[in-house]
Amino acid sequence: MSKVVFTAEQLQVIEAPPGNLLVSAAAGSGKTAVMTERLLERLIRGEVSVDHVLILTFTNAASESMEKRIRKRLTEAMEEARQDGRTEVADRLREQLLLLSRAHISTIHAFCLWLIQNFPHEVVDAAAEPLLEADFSTLDPEAAEQLRQEALAAVMDRAYTDAEEQPGEQADVFLSLVDNYSSARSDQQLRKLVLNLHNYLRSLPDYAQVVSKKLTELEETCRNFSASPHMRYLVQGLRLRLDRALAVVPELCRRLEDPLLQFAGKTAQTTHEDFAALFQSLFQTCQAMDGVLERWEAEPQKVAVWDEIYSLARGMEWKKPRVMKTDSDAKQTFVELLVKSFSDLLYYVDASGANPLGKQCIYPAQRVWTAPAEEIEEAHLGTLPLIKRLFGLVLELDEEYARRKGQRKRIDFADYEHFALAVLRRPDGGDFCRSQFREVYTDEYQDTSSIQESILQAVCPDKLFMVGDVKQSIYRFRNARPETFLQKSADFKDAKGGRYFGLNRNFRSEAGILQAINEVFQRVMARDFSGIAYADGHAMEVGRAGSRTRGRVELWINLEAESANLAENVTETEAAARDCLPP
Ligand SMILES: Nc1ncnc2c1ncn2[C@@H]1O[C@H](COP(=O)(O)OP(=O)(O)O)[C@@H](O)[C@H]1O
Ligand SMILES: [Mg+2]
Structure with missing residues (x-):
């Protein structure tokens, strides 16, 4: 394969001085290629050593291919230096090749596991109580889900028994919660809601505090709807619609x-x-x-x-x-x-x-x-105890699930993240990582969850290289937060906290295909509908030399396959979860 000739805009990214850098670019625009090239250039020039970088990819396969590519290029560069008689450079590159096998090129979960295994004594809660057994092992996703559901069943049984044995206000609240969120035949809907909320909370750092803070805010909103952020948000929604109409x-x-x-x-x-x-x-x-x-x-x-x-x-x-x-x-x-x-x-x-x-x-x-502010306040105040009880159930589930995992000396994938963050907040683990990892490179950044973002920030707050494409964020069900990406893009564009780079030239597809895709997405992707305005710098330009526009492009939307796809997605989720397992 001939050597890639990088474009001027790609070279800007490759050569930018270290700092927080965000590359937002469409599919096939060379994000992964640019990230790898930047790292290689820095290694070859001796600006950073491969054991001092953390490289995060989305799958194990991507990690492997990244490592292979780095090995190949370092070997070529070393041989070239040797032939040119640049012995010092050749020696340094030889050392880099030796260090490469110990380098941290992995998924974020594998990195978290590495942290936990290396700093087990620092996996402690805020009160410094240990959270991890020495001989722990990882639950596979199916077993974890089974255990979580058993824990929920125990929590719900307890709640029903309590309601029966101790009638009163608390019992009434629980029973109305069941009434409100379930059908006549079963409380499956409520159980599902609790499980989903739990899943979501686990993607946030410090979720117990988050819940308590949010409930306090909610209480304030309920008591004074007219001064609440929620009302402001709704009024802004009106502004958007009104402007569109008045225009x-x-x-x-x-x-x-x-x-x-x-x-x-x-x-x-x-x-x-x-x-x-x-x-x-x-x-x-x-x-x-x-x-x-x-x-x-x-x-x-x-x-x-x-x-x-x-x-x-x-x-x-x-x-x-x-x-x-x-x-x-x-x-x-x-x-x-x-x-x-x-x-x-x-x-x-x-x-x-x-x-x-x-x-x-x-x-x-x-x-x-639907009603004047006073009536809305009344209605909100009526549902507040239910919402509090709902989150009470979620946190009880969390405790019960943690207890059951503890008994079995098992942890799940979300524990990897929470325990890793615990380590990073302790002196040994935190200081070690901050001095070890001078630069962090992360691919597919749009799929980073809140807790993963906290981990990245704790490892390296000021030299984070991120590449991604918010349009490709497909892991919302795994609690990816494309909003973080969008917020960072906006901030960095204003030079707040980092530098922003956009790459819109596509090297994967023919001109005709790109034209058709631009045509469709310019129409369907608007900011107030999907959160992203395609017209605002997301359209793809042709990158391939001699690319053809001839021929007809057909767009096939297979609605029947949509539902089949959903089912497939579930297995895909499992596969993706497994893929996050360290090799
Ligand atoms: N400047 C370029 N000239 C030619 N091909 C390129 C250029 N930049 C990237 N490519 C190629 O385009 C393809 C897509 O690149 P990749 O990094 O996988 O894109 P992304 O990660 O943005 O989806 C790869 O085969 C890559 O080698
Ligand atoms: Mg890529």
Whole structure:
């Protein structure tokens, strides 16, 4: 294979001075190639030693191929140096080759296991109590799940028995929780919810504290909804929808003047003027809402934004015009544009559920402004004890599961991460890692979970090289948090905390394919829908020389296979989990 000639933008990444560097790039743009090349260049130039770097890949196979590649290139460089009579360089590279077999090139789980095995005495909780038996072994994912479910069964049995033996407020809360989250026949739904929440919590560092903090916040929200971050978030949702609708108002007003646009006749309104008046009143209400939001945005404490919007929405009179096949094009396109632009907004603020545009929403919609703030507070306060009990169950499950693992001297994959973080927070393990690992390289960074991010930060907070593609984040079910990637991208773009690099040239596919992919994704990936705006620097450029655009590209969407795929994904999950096992 001929040697890769890196592009100028790739070279910028390869040669950037060490620091926190994030490379955000599409599939096939050479992320892995650039990461490997950067490391190699630094090794060959003697800027870092291979035993002083930590290289994290997503699978064992990727680790192996990365190591092979490094070995091959170091060997070539060593021979070249020897032939050129650069003995010192050749000797250094020979040493690097010897060190390579001890280098840390692995998945993050294998790295965590290495930490635990090397600092077992530092696997302790906050009270310095040991968390790990000397002769522990790892539960395979199926056995872990089985044990977790048994632990949950014990927790639920205990809760039912307690409710029966000690009737009272606590018992009532538990029983309403069961009532609210289960069907008449079984409490499977509630059990599933507890298991899922537990799974999610385990992907966070210090989750017990997180739960207690979040519950306190939730309590505050419930007691004072109007001043809560939750309400602010909902108002921002309104702002988004309102802006989208208001942007088309001038166009709609212009079309209303079109002589070909006539609403009178077979529809409920007798004259076109009636309709025009109805639209005008809709637009005016929206403008009034805009005014409320503007005042609130300027002085949030002074405006009862929730209730003001609520009363505007309640006062809104609205009927959807009927369209017949025989209607003029002008009318059809007017109604189409109106529905497209306003349905989401109207549904969002529709307190009564009577809005005829509600059913027309393109994206999954929700009714949000369903009651005045005071009523919402009351309802929230009513559910608060249930939510607290729910999280109580999750933490009881966690304890019971930990107890059962302890009895069997077993740990699971999430324990790898939590125990590794415990080690990194202790003096021996933490100091060792920070002095040992001068640089960290991590591939597929978009699939990093919160606790994994904490581990990376604890190992090397200032020389982290990350490559990834947020569009390829497929491991949400494994608690990957692409949000971290997006946040870092935004910060680094503003030169806050690191440097950002984008690579958009694709070297894997032909021009025609890339064109088609860009075409599709520019339409379906928008920021307010998927969190990522494809148009905003994600489109792929052709990287292959002499790439062809001829030929037809067909897009096959196999809806039937979707459900089969889901089933397959489960086995894929298991396979992926197994793949994280250290070799
Ligand atoms: N500048 C380049 N010129 C030619 N081929 C390249 C270039 N950069 C990367 N490649 C090749 O493109 C392919 C995809 O690279 P890879 O690093 O696997 O991409 P990614 O990790 O972004 O998906 C690889 O075969 C790689 O060798
Ligand atoms: Mg890659």
